[in-house]
Amino acid sequence: xxxPRRDIxxxxxxxxxxxxxxxxxxTVTDKISSIVLTRKTPLYWLTPFLISxxxxxxxxxxxxxxxxxxxxxxxxxVPVMWGWAITNxxxxxxxxxxxxxxxxxxxLLNQSWRNSINRFAEAMTxxxxxxxxxxxxxxxxxxxxxxxxxxxxxxxxxxPQFRSPLVWDVFAVSTYGTxxxxxxxxxxxxxxxxxxxxxxxxWAKATYGILAMGWRGAASHWQKYETASLLLxxxxxxLVISVHTVVSFDFTVAIVPGWHSTIFPPxxxxxxxxxxFAMVLVLAIPLRAMYGLGDLITMxxxxxxxxxxxATGQIVAYSYLFxxxxxxxxxxxxxxxxxxxxxxxxxxxxxxxxxxxNLVFPQLLWWKKIRTNVIWLFVIxxxxxxxxxxxxxxxxxxxxxxxxxxxSWALYWPTIWDVATYVGTIGLFFVxxxxxxxxxxxxxxxxxxxxxxxxxxTEDAEK
Amino acid sequence: xxxxxxxxxxxxxxxTALAAAAREVREKGYRRVEAYSPFPxxxxxxxxxxxxxxxxxxxxxxxxxxxxxxxxxxxxxxxVDFPINVGGRPLHSWPSFIIITFELTILFAALTTVLGLLxxxxxxxxxxxxxxxxxxxxxxRDRFFLCIESRDPLFDRHDTAEFLTSxxxxxxxxxxx
Numbered sequence: 001x002x003x004p005r006r007d008i009x010x011x012x013x014x015x016x017x018x019x020x021x022x023x024x025x026x027t028v029t030d031k032i033s034s035i036v037l038t039r040k041t042p043l044y045w046l047t048p049f050l051i052s053x054x055x056x057x058x059x060x061x062x063x064x065x066x067x068x069x070x071x072x073x074x075x076x077x078v079p080v081m082w083g084w085a086i087t088n089x090x091x092x093x094x095x096x097x098x099x100x101x102x103x104x105x106x107x108l109l110n111q112s113w114r115n116s117i118n119r120f121a122e123a124m125t126x127x128x129x130x131x132x133x134x135x136x137x138x139x140x141x142x143x144x145x146x147x148x149x150x151x152x153x154x155x156x157x158x159x160p161q162f163r164s165p166l167v168w169d170v171f172a173v174s175t176y177g178t179x180x181x182x183x184x185x186x187x188x189x190x191x192x193x194x195x196x197x198x199x200x201x202x203w204a205k206a207t208y209g210i211l212a213m214g215w216r217g218a219a220s221h222w223q224k225y226e227t228a229s230l231l232l233x234x235x236x237x238x239l240v241i242s243v244h245t246v247v248s249f250d251f252t253v254a255i256v257p258g259w260h261s262t263i264f265p266p267x268x269x270x271x272x273x274x275x276x277f278a279m280v281l282v283l284a285i286p287l288r289a290m291y292g293l294g295d296l297i298t299m300x301x302x303x304x305x306x307x308x309x310x311a312t313g314q315i316v317a318y319s320y321l322f323x324x325x326x327x328x329x330x331x332x333x334x335x336x337x338x339x340x341x342x343x344x345x346x347x348x349x350x351x352x353x354x355x356x357x358n359l360v361f362p363q364l365l366w367w368k369k370i371r372t373n374v375i376w377l378f379v380i381x382x383x384x385x386x387x388x389x390x391x392x393x394x395x396x397x398x399x400x401x402x403x404x405x406x407x408s409w410a411l412y413w414p415t416i417w418d419v420a421t422y423v424g425t426i427g428l429f430f431v432x433x434x435x436x437x438x439x440x441x442x443x444x445x446x447x448x449x450x451x452x453x454x455x456x457x458t459e460d461a462e463k
Numbered sequence: 464x465x466x467x468x469x470x471x472x473x474x475x476x477x478x479t480a481l482a483a484a485a486r487e488v489r490e491k492g493y494r495r496v497e498a499y500s501p502f503p504x505x506x507x508x509x510x511x512x513x514x515x516x517x518x519x520x521x522x523x524x525x526x527x528x529x530x531x532x533x534x535x536x537x538x539x540x541x542x543v544d545f546p547i548n549v550g551g552r553p554l555h556s557w558p559s560f561i562i563i564t565f566e567l568t569i570l571f572a573a574l575t576t577v578l579g580l581l582x583x584x585x586x587x588x589x590x591x592x593x594x595x596x597x598x599x600x601x602x603x604r605d606r607f608f609l610c611i612e613s614r615d616p617l618f619d620r621h622d623t624a625e626f627l628t629s630x631x632x633x634x635x636x637x638x639x640x
């Protein structure tokens with residue numbers, strides 16, 4: 001335990017430390033908890049929050065109209081019945097993956113630099129899954145009957161079809177949402193206790209007290225707590241890999257040209273982590289500037305995340321190249337045409353856009369100067385988010401619009417309601433996220449404490 | 464016969480001091496001892512002899528139960544309760560049952576982890592005597608506490624307090640019930 005701590009706090013030449021020097025247990029506690037425990041709601045919180053609320057209203061209007069009229073208000077027509085809804089679903093679910101990766105996989109790999117970014121990354125996961133879940137739910141057509149997706153004894157005498165990837169998806173996404181919530185909440189318990197002990201407001205004390213459930217930091221509890229964290233991390237790791245794998249099965253199990261490919265599971269998982277880290281950076285860069293958290297979320301974090309994006313970006317690039325290669329090598333005229341259609345068909349601009357956004361532009365991350373420049377990182381992250389959305393659009397819309405039979409080909413265009421629902425979920429995501437940073441510590445306080453040099457038990461001081 | 468106090472609590476300023484004190488308290492023969500700290504400290508666990516933990520076994524059981532539930536549910540529904548012939552494929556098409564089996568294994572194991580953690584720690588706990596010490600609020604910030612409980616057979620209000628004071632704490636105080 002003490003080895004990596006000494007290691008990461010060592011200030012190497014030209015490399016930012018994980019936590020700026022000079023902090024003590026008290027200062028990190030006060031700094032992080034004071035963001036929550038203040039009567040003043042800062043303007044830089046209120047303004048984006050109100051904008052997000054406006055977008056959320058757009059979402060509510062779009063959903064209300066959808067419930068009245070049905071999914072026909074969207075641009076989905078035969079043969080492109082998945083359209084923007086499933087594009088957005090896959091995009092949002094993918095974004096969530098970075099949170100679980102940071103909290104689970106980096107914990108198992110003993111990457112303690114994750115300690116100051118895992119909390120809000122996990123929150124991002126939860127809210128991204130919530131936004132993602134809206135789309136398949138609304139796309140059902142009769143969302144109020146969503147419980148028909150689960151096996152339960154019913155008077156209709158029917159049951160879900162377990163050979164269908166769509167049912168696998170229901171289980172994968174709902175398990176993912178539940179486990180992410182549990183992981184996030186368990187991580188919060190010690191910090192909720194801190195807030196309970198620090199707040200002077202009676203109502204806040206009662207609320208945090210109920211949520212902290214009487215946590216008192218006993219050694220016998222910490223010991224079980226650490227075991228539980230590791231167990232949850234060990235469970236969440238295969239889970240997060242499986243979720244986007246199962247999402248990719250929605251495509252690969254079908255025989256549509258451009259979908260029926262064994263490369264999809266790893267390609268989807270890499271793409272998910274790619275877009276997820278981009279979203280973490282998009283959130284982290286303004287947050288650390290707004291709340292002055294540059295000494296806890298240091299350049300080292302941003303640099304490391306940029307490196308993860310670079311690595312997963314190369315996997316994604318390889319997948320694109322290999323997909324095109326297989327289109328030719330398979331000698332299957334439909335597969336060949338699917339690739340040819342992407343390159344030269346009516347939607348070719350989306351394909352070129354995705355190649356530019358995901359393959360070309362992020363190559364700038366090879367330069368350290370770019371990786372340590374917050375403006376460039378922010379722009380590249382936004383670009384990756386756009387690119388990953390285009391990737392899902394290309395896979396879904398372009399493949400469906402032209403499959404085997406030219407007589408059933410048709411072009412797809414989104415309607416204003418597609419746009420409203422999509423933009424609306426961005427509002428939903430940010431409303432939840434801003435509420436989170438106002439009411440809960442956005443950085444894990446107790447895990448940051450363990451990073452401090454004082455946290456180490458020194459043997460020579462023994463009496 | 465209930466002792467008038469829950470125990471005696473000493474406050475320390477660093478994890479090193481807490482670990483050293485915990486070691487000495489154990490060596491002295493006290494067994495009903497609990498340490499409180501703002502973050503997990505491995506050395507304190509060692510000093511207090513906290514090794515065993517039933518949680519992994521519980522989680523294994525939970526996972527196995529989840530896997531069995533997932534597979535048997537699908538088998539029963541697809542083969543017995545609602546058999547549908549899809550293109551002549553076997554009703555018991557086990558490869559397509561793997562995913563939900565896996566998901567339910569993870570789900571049950573994760574739920575067992577959290578409920579097991581709360582259960583083994585005795586949480587939620589609405590009242591606990593240690594919170595009667597006003598300075599204990601700092602246990603979730605930057606202070607480290609060691610409490611010898613009055614249930615301990617060696618506990619003596621006077622002698623134990625003296626012994627704790629000899630460990631060079633910042634303060635020693637009684638914990639009311």
